[in-house]
Amino acid sequence: MNTDVYSESPVVHQPAFIDGHSVEIPILKILKQDGSIYDNAVLPEIDQELATKTYKTLAFHRVLDERMVAAQRQGRISFYMAALGEEAASVGGAAGLKDQDMIMAQYREQGALMFRGFSLENFMNQMFSNEKDLGKGRQMPIHYGSNALNYMTISSPLGTQIPQAAGYAYGQKLQGLDAVTICYFGEGAASEGDFHAGLNMAAVHQAPVIFFCRNNGYAISTPSDEQYVGNGIAPRGVGYGIKTLRIDGNDILAVISAVQVAREYAIKEGKPVLIEAMSYRLGAHSTSDDPSGYRTREEEAKWQEHDPILRMKNWMLAQGWWDETQESALLEKLREDVLAAVKVAEKVAKPPVEDLITDVYDQAPPLLQRQFNDLKEHIKKYPDAYPFTAGRIK
């Protein structure tokens, strides 16, 4: 039992409230928009190889997003979610981790998966829900997942991954692994009960999880000032007794530094960390959304000046690790590759009808097997109505 809070608290004799905004949270900034470094800033551990890989991933991310939003507009895929303007959060996060660390993302963190090496074909197969999709064509586009790359399959319900990350990390620690879990979510999802449940569970049970909040200003159309009235998400970490850090989410070096330091702490102390990355969702929530209905062009223009990819490019140029020739060659190749991959993936067949019943359980129970047999007979009777599967019924 711990009642020290009573014996150690300073005593007052008139009611004196602690102000809801009294916790001051500094913000970590390392890299300026022009590519120079702030005075006294400490750089993360990053060499030319890591920097180049990180930058190329950012470039790939933006090209893929641009092309797939266009592909959705053309009706080639049903749905897409871009991460325009906040790519540094996911790519930098993965760059600060080790490959054995689990990534449990919300949905706008495809950059972390790109960094881990998920192939362009894998991205395409998922978005076209074809028979080569690792997820067997069961989830809407961008719900990626890869066991081999330690990237947990995305789940649409918001915030459910937060308490799960606490449990996952607890298991890693219990088995003595040199591994942590990073858990991404937005400032909107931080209103869900699962956020509070997850942070408290991780704090109490000392799970080595890095909670990474992407505070991008909007939950679909709801601005963050209608989501909460406190000083962002960071003070909540303090409230749960969790080490907390706020960073400039558009500063890739700040992201990498924060995650590297958080990882070291989580492993060494076996405890969670909360990072709040301040950013801005420059694009729409998804291809089903139109931000012109709820915010101004002026507001967007202001944030375009903080482009995280351009900021890293400026630093790379200043380092002498990158030049404009490499830049245009890379972008041209990426655009060609993406277009070619779209053309291939959209021609791949839909998953076989058997995948309707696999993976519900480890083995289909008899009643489900019977339903499936009935379905096959039905499809055989009306093959024209089920063109994707009728020709392949065994």
Add this chain to the structure above:
Amino acid sequence: MAKINLLQAINSALDTVMAEDDSAVCFGEDVGHFGGVFRATSGLQEKYGKSRCFNTPLVEQGIIGFANGLAAQGSTAIAEIQFADYIFPAFDQIVNESAKFRYRSGNEFNVGKLTIRTPYGGGIAGGLYHSQSPEAYFAHTPGLKIVVPRNPYQAKGLLLASIRDDNPVIFFEPKRLYRASVGEVPDEDYQLPLGKADVVQQGSDITVLAWGAQVEIVEKAVELAEKDGISCEVIDLRTILPWDVETVANSVVKTGRFVISQEAPLTAGFASEIAATIQQECFLHLEAPIARVCGMDTPYPLALEKEYAADHLKIYEAIKNSMTY
């Protein structure tokens, strides 16, 4: 072999698993040193340490969220929800996460190592928030298994099978029988099959089916009926999801009459699902309409619990009505 009660049987199963599997972890509200409010986890923290048997904060969605993550990581996660009445804050984690983890990832990930234990059911003066039988809510969710034992022997064998089964399982424990039900239970490890009903008693005139604590009530009713010369076949369904259509249908084909009894309210209870399937399977063999003897369509009462419950007399009446239809 020793005579033990249902709680001790649960404790023995947990002890067996924790001894053989270093990754097995038991947790929930008051589950640690105290051993749970019913003492099902008694002694486990002392034996296996605080990191493998512990109290959690009071947050059901957190307990099951944590359990989902732990199971996905590859650990054997055994979570306790203190009363089934309080499982609903975790409904999203169970229905949208546990149940769909394998399917939605194309088997890249799964939570097959998850077992949720929770005491359910009435007859203990628990009123509306310590008496519910919420199995039907979960039975509507493909991907879950739902298991309910009726006595200590069944409890140990079914819990061991549930924990080792490679699918998420909700294990509903009949809390009215925790101490009331005592029976011979082997000390050694054994498992009883999931998805298989148990024919408790053979008979030829009518089939009477129940699960969990309701099996004992059915047996009482059957005793009365047999005095009237009615030969009853008694079936314990044991697994609600996926349920054993074949055993039940075979019995009803033989007897031609069928009574199902559940503690939960009548409307949209699992008895309704069984009735619909069995009338389809056995239509030409039925001599009388299938009868459901259930709780009433009200919240669970307190002072009027006796009147509300699907007791042995109501089941006895249903058996007689079926015989004279």
